[in-house]
Amino acid sequence: MALRLYNTMSGGKEPFEPLVPGKVxxxxxxxTVYDYCHIGHARANIVFDVIYRYLKxxxxxxxxxxxxxxxxxxxxxxxxxxxxxxxxxxxxFIKAFDEDMAALGLERPTxxxxxxxxxxxxxxxxxxxxxxxxxxESGGDVYYAVEKFDNYLKxxxxxxxxxxxxxxxxxxxxxxxPMDFALxxxxxxxxxxxxxxxGPGRPGWHIECSAMSSSLLGDSFxxxxxxxxxxxxxxxxxIAQSEGASGKPFVKYWMHNGFVNINQExxxxxxxxxxxxxxxxxxxxxxxVRFFILSAHYRSPIDFSDKNLEDAKAGLTRFYEMLQAxxxxxxxxxxxxxxxxxxxxxxxxxxxxxxxxxxxxxxAMDDDFNTALALGxxxxxxxxxxxxxxxKRFDDCPxxxxxxxxxxxxxxxxxxxxxxxxxxxxxxxEKQKSDALQDGDLSAEQIEGLIAERKQARVDKNFARADExxxxxxxxxxxxxxxxxxxxxxxx
RNA sequence: GGCCCCGUCGCCAAGUGGUAAGGCAGCGGUCUGCAACACCGUUAUCACCAGUUCGAAUCUGGUCGGGGCCUCCA
Numbered sequence: 343m344a345l346r347l348y349n350t351m352s353g354g355k356e357p358f359e360p361l362v363p364g365k366v367x368x369x370x371x372x373x374t375v376y377d378y379c380h381i382g383h384a385r386a387n388i389v390f391d392v393i394y395r396y397l398k399x400x401x402x403x404x405x406x407x408x409x410x411x412x413x414x415x416x417x418x419x420x421x422x423x424x425x426x427x428x429x430x431x432x433x434x435f436i437k438a439f440d441e442d443m444a445a446l447g448l449e450r451p452t453x454x455x456x457x458x459x460x461x462x463x464x465x466x467x468x469x470x471x472x473x474x475x476x477x478x479e480s481g482g483d484v485y486y487a488v489e490k491f492d493n494y495l496k497x498x499x500x501x502x503x504x505x506x507x508x509x510x511x512x513x514x515x516x517x518x519x520p521m522d523f524a525l526x527x528x529x530x531x532x533x534x535x536x537x538x539x540x541g542p543g544r545p546g547w548h549i550e551c552s553a554m555s556s557s558l559l560g561d562s563f564x565x566x567x568x569x570x571x572x573x574x575x576x577x578x579x580x581i582a583q584s585e586g587a588s589g590k591p592f593v594k595y596w597m598h599n600g601f602v603n604i605n606q607e608x609x610x611x612x613x614x615x616x617x618x619x620x621x622x623x624x625x626x627x628x629x630x631v632r633f634f635i636l637s638a639h640y641r642s643p644i645d646f647s648d649k650n651l652e653d654a655k656a657g658l659t660r661f662y663e664m665l666q667a668x669x670x671x672x673x674x675x676x677x678x679x680x681x682x683x684x685x686x687x688x689x690x691x692x693x694x695x696x697x698x699x700x701x702x703x704x705x706a707m708d709d710d711f712n713t714a715l716a717l718g719x720x721x722x723x724x725x726x727x728x729x730x731x732x733x734k735r736f737d738d739c740p741x742x743x744x745x746x747x748x749x750x751x752x753x754x755x756x757x758x759x760x761x762x763x764x765x766x767x768x769x770x771x772e773k774q775k776s777d778a779l780q781d782g783d784l785s786a787e788q789i790e791g792l793i794a795e796r797k798q799a800r801v802d803k804n805f806a807r808a809d810e811x812x813x814x815x816x817x818x819x820x821x822x823x824x825x826x827x828x829x830x831x832x833x834x
Numbered sequence: 835g836g837c838c839c840c841g842u843c844g845c846c847a848a849g850u851g852g853u854a855a856g857g858c859a860g861c862g863g864u865c866u867g868c869a870a871c872a873c874c875g876u877u878a879u880c881a882c883c884a885g886u887u888c889g890a891a892u893c894u895g896g897u898c899g900g901g902g903c904c905u906c907c908a
Contacts, residue, residue: 353838355850371908372908373908374906374907379908380907380908381908382907382908383907383908384908385908386908387908389908414906415906416906416907498837498838498903498904499837499838500836500837500903500904501836501837504835504836504837504904505836505904547906568908569907569908570839570902570903570908571902571903571906571907571908572907572908573903574837574903574904575904575905576907598908599908600839600902600908601901601902601908602908603901606900606901608901608902610907634846637846637847637856637857638846638847638848639847639848641839642839642840642847643839643840643901643902644846645846649845649846649858650845650846652858653845653846653857653858653859654846654857654858656857656858656859657846657856657857657858660857660858663871663872664872667871667872706848712848712849714847714848714855714856715847715848715849715855715856717847717848717856717857718847718848718855718856718857719855719856720856721855721856721857722855722856725856725872725873728871728872728873729872729873729874731872731873732865732872732873733873800867803867805867805868808867808868809867809868809869812868812869812870816869821869821870821871822869822870823869823870823871824866824868824869824870825870825871831870832870832871
């Protein structure tokens with residue numbers, strides 16, 4: 343089954359057929375750089391990171407553009423509050439954004455343009471719209487006349503009359519129609535400004551995306567993405583600008599990710615439940631955050647809560663523990679040419695499961711990037727490989743070893759498409775332990791000391807004392823795991 | 835008020851016409867000196883009502899409940 347994706351424009355899933363076979367042009371709205379990014383930005387960027395990775399995995403040559411909007415009212419206001427230039431402020435938060443995305447393990451897009459580097463193209467685009475009579479100059483501002491564009495509001499499926507009833511003209515604006523929006527704003531004191539045919543000024547919000555996307559992807563391209571909240575007005579206005587200017591269809595597939603709620607409530611600054619990516623990464627491993635986000639479909643709302651993050655951590659730990667066990671077995675069992683005496687039915691089943699892994703993964707991802715289903719399929723593989731590990735037949739059945747090695751390799755390759763399992767399992771698991779110990783009153787040394795004492799007690803067959811130590815540690819959240827190689831520990 | 839979305843096991847979450855994936859938690863086993871891990875088994879008829887259909891969680895209408903957008907927002 344080929345890739346199908348949900349198109350906001352049509353409201354349904356459609357087969358994915360790029361404009362140019364084998365190639366994909368994809369534009370995702372980045373951030374306005376005036377503050378630190380929050381968990382909602384994390385979701386949007388992780389979702390499109392996975393879409394980017396999967397398209398490449400599926401064999402497409404992807405041109406992925408994600409912009410920085412570095413000129414905007416909010417930037418100007420914030421910069422003035424702090425008494426620094428807009429440029430200094432935006433540079434500060436571009437750097438912060440890059441750091442956050444790197445911490446979350448995102449791949450870099452093909453292009454990461456900044457609005458201020460495309461002023462020339464923006465001015466040219468506005469001029470084209472003015473020449474075509476779609477936009478008009480008014481007191482140094484330039485506005486888009488929405489009634490000149492027949493398809494306005496087709497993406498958000500709104501009604502012009504009803505929208506106008508609620509629309510207002512802000513003080514200082516000189517629009518003909520309340521629904522018109524600014525393409526260019528005349529310069530005011532203490533604002534960054536560039537020369538233009540309408541006098542010094544700066545771009546409005548929306549026009550930068552039209553200019554950057556056409557410069558880097560052409561007038562028409564395949565996928566345009568962003569958060570659901572951008573459907574109106576941002577994306578609606580982009581369509582009006584781009585199609586109004588070029589006369590060609592702008593975007594073939596519109597994709598929008600759902601919101602992140604905090605403990606069942608909408609995330610908002612007024613509720614004080616605003617978490618930045620930095621706050622979250624203090625407490626949770628970045629891969630756990632990614633796992634949490636990808637365990638739901640990208641269009642569904644997700645609820646950010648401690649419980650949900652703990653669940654995600656438990657799930658990811660299950661993968662890493664299996665990988666760790668498998669790595670140890672593979673490292674300690676050199677491949678031989680011996681032939682298995684016989685293959686059990688259960689083993690046959692496991693082998694099939696590994697065999698089917700890629701197909702099942704693609705099936706899930708092809709269905710509008712269903713990462714939740716894809717992860718569920720990978721969990722099935724974990725159970726299968728754990729069974730194989732439990733059989734302990736690696737001495738007399740090299741085929742089992744081969745299947746295990748093959749399974750682990752495939753699991754890592756597919757995991758990488760979702761951005762998982764890049765760490766060494768032992769390193770990752772150790773890091774979770776040491777991070778968790780930070781909050782407790784027990785050190786690793788103390789735990790090791792008690793383990794040594796218990797080991798002696800067990801040698802002495804003093805099981806009462808051995809159990810006492812186990813219980814004592816258990817109360818503090820430390821679980822002991824005895825094995826042939828000795829005793830290790832983990833945290834609840 | 836307009837437009838849109840959602841309501842699946844204790845929790846999270848797939849599933850858009852053919853008799854409910856997966857994870858976490860729970861319970862019963864195997865393993866273990868005891869445990870843990872792992873494995874095996876076990877736990878739902880899909881908010882409610884009425885329709886369409888041979889057949890619906892999946893389609894239609896209605897009821898109740900929750901949420902989003904309409905102003906800056908991923």
